[in-house]
Amino acid sequence: MTSWASIAFVLGLGLLAVDASAPWWQTASFYQIYPRSFKDSDGNGIGDLNGVTEKLEYLKEIGVTATWLSPFLRSPMADFGYDISDFKEVDELFGTMEDFENLVARAKQLNVKIILDFVPNHSSDECDWFIRSAAGEEKYKDYYIWHPGFVENGVRRPPSNWVSVFRGSAWEWNEQRQEYYLHQFHKKQPDFNFRNPVVREEMNNVLRFWLEKGVDGFRVDAIYHAFEVEADENGNYPDEPRNEWTNDPDEYGYTHKIYTVDQPETPHLVYEWREILDQFQREHGGDERILMVETWSPIDIVMHYYGNETAEGAQIPFNFQLITNLNADSDAYHYEYLINNWLSKMPSGKSANWVIGNHDKNRVGSRFGAERIDLFNILLLTLPGCSITYQGEELGMLDGYVSWEDTVDPQACNGHEADYMWNSRDPARTPMHWTNGKLAGFTTGSETWLPVAADYAERNVQTERGIPLSHLNVYKRLQQLRQEPAIQQGAAEIKAVNGYVLAVERYLSGNYVYISLLNIFEHIENVNLNDVFSGLPSTFQYALVTDKSIRQLGDKVSSSSITLMPYESVVLRSTTTI
């Protein structure tokens, strides 16, 4: 429709319309469930699988088509389930294998896809494999990364200066084996040795096991840590160069990560897993099984996870560009750049994904301001590709206050009280708000594993259902709009109108044009859309308004003069088709 789009067409960039028969995940609305905090069915104050099953209908209500569940496998819970001691068992805290099977069966009835969190980089130190490895059993000897370290003047020191994400040396001494083992996260999370083909096969079997159980795919945890640089001919590992950001050798930022993340072999591991998923589909039929990979790498490296000339990779390498690069001061040009940069760097034929929060990041409303909650939901749900919402963001939940005494996140507990708030992930993990009743309807018990956030009485499912322009109802309306052909399959053009307003145009021949307009700042803005997009129909109507709007749903407006109230975001629909 406009020059940008036609250039994109010629270049084969990511703005092209999606084929109507595109695979399910391309336009899916994903929803991340952190099971500990979603719904407690047995009153012990910790969410569980039956709680998730009980609330699957809620996912339908809010238009979600797929959910990825943070880990619920057997674990000593040093990192709340990201330290797995048995990759093929459900932890009793969350329920039983039967509960999981029921969950999958119910999800299938409701047509909600289930994505598991696959944690390949490490196991728990209480995993049988690690116990055997520490004991030096032949088969398991090289399942993990071991090194004796160096003795200087009678004092033993670790093999290298590598630092753990959760502070301190990434090497931990093991008395039994008389060697250090590598752990890029908690010392109770020893890193696997992916150069060992037996380990690879072991993890491949974990994937097959859960595919057999009927899951629709995997979110792959911390993939960029999977490989470290190979040991040299003497079996040693090089020090990483110093960063100048900090003088604290225990802080993760102390070294520049050139040997411990983003090694060239890593995407190939994902290609191998994709092949396992595709093979499973070839043998068992059904819809495409997917991989969503977590990598906080520079964008050019992230793109490798989509695949290469000969291999398919992950369908969804998480797009963390908005999380990493935006803050409350970012202007509309910055949004525009980040979105278009992803679309233009994406290999041809691949599909975009949009994510702004998860269980590791502060809540959207706490990072960007509560007045921008609808703005981000509108953006994520009207951009081309799939959207990924973290539980509670549809309600506009904010960070809960968690005192130092109540803090349980190892990333915070390994540090100091003085700055724990900067490191703690607990505030984004407080229990989901279902009602305005006791403990937000999260549990029937008398306590919760993390405190319920103070504002639950206003921000909860029950209350927001009854408020026409609540965040929840805006979110539901967005999901209806996502069914529109132009938003499902149409081309997209993303432009800053000026520094304050971002516009997203979605269009498809024979259909109405949709435009999301986001006023990022606190001024009233008047917008002439014809300055931004060419060939627009002259009249639009409001297809979505928020509580910042003075216009009503259905009100007509000229494309040449649209007034946006402070922080107002809306979706407009042309009154004629194109």
Ligand code: GLC
């Ligand atoms: C990922 C998870 C995070 C976890 C870490 C180690 O980044 O999202 O919660 O602590 O990996 O598994």
